[in-house]
Amino acid sequence: MDMDTSVERPARSRLPLLILAILTSVVAAASLLALGNSQPPSDSSPEAGFARDMAVHHAQAVEMSFIMRDASPDEPLRVLTYDIIVTQTAQRGIFMGWLQQWGLNQSGERPAMAWMAGHGHGATASASATMPGMAGEEELKRLREATGEEQEILFLQLMTRHHEGGVQMSQALLKLSDRDEVASMAGHIVNAQAGEIKLMTDMLRQRGAQPLPSILK
Template sequence: MENPGKSAKLFAAAAVVVVVAAALFLVLGRGGTPGDASPEAGFARDMATHHAQAVEMAFVIRDKSESREIRSLAFDIINTQANQRGMFLGWLQQWGLNPVGEQRPMAWMAGHGHDGASAAPGAMPGMATAAELDRLGELRGTQAEVLFLQLMTRHHEGGVQMAEGLLKLSDREEVAGMARKIVTGQAGEIKLMTDMLRHRNAQPFPSLLK
């Protein structure tokens, strides 16, 4: 006769295996690709939205600034972030995932430096408000350049936060590699924009980075 205690232990062990397998399926999905609730999917969706606003702001200042250095910076941001955004959306398509998803923004980083569970819908670090975008559209000359640099510096800091958050949660090659590029590239532009603000007798907004 089979030992009841041994059977119970085997049942419990099997239950643990099932739970772990279900969790892995949720995160990775079929064939090892990221699942809908994975950090990779959340990062790709949120960063695509984040980049879209950066491109929008860069177009605004490119069309109104007379400064060669500002226009050159705007051109670089438009090209780099539009291309990266295309890659994020391409990954989601390749993974068979909806580009929008059902989770609220930043939920993938909940408990990892950003309280995505309690954040208001659409709350991503560094994003400009509608009022700030309206103000950028209204200003001219040096005032517009200063506000653009302040908004974009904060925006880049938010992007760095998100990329560093992904690197803590994922080592998937293509996604982690892009996150490292974002950290390096945007950190360099933050320094450049801080110098541009100084030359215009202005300062960045309070930093989001610790």
């Protein structure tokens, strides 16, 4: 993975101030809402599992976005990758902050996605094989090695499926938890990633391509 963690702002980006305002509001709201919950979630709770697994899920989205950002000259696509990098990096920080606040380890002893058992996914030891929408190692290799429009199409297809997985995980959390700050974040992820799925579907259509078969039911 490219260890360069700098985020180079695309020319004429519409995002910087908007993203900063949104993320500041999310962090502030999450902090205030957390104060209203007297009992922290347990290590085996849906909230802890969601925070841990979504942090891993977001990490791959950021990785793929860096690959595309560094390779594509297409400004709208670079703006999208910038949005994903900034937003999901900040959200990962929030997830890790929750775990620290709840007195829990950053990783748990339960298998990945165990919290979602009975909601479309079982519990296995392989996060990449279990978390919905995650790209496999071979797909990531193809993304790194592709060039030009072929790489752009593959990125958009993989990221669309990846976002669908994030939506699926967030919708499951909303059925399992009413903890304010976690449910608020899950709802935000559903809405934001659904909007980006539509955007990426349009981008694929512009390139004469279609998304991969949807994993959403």
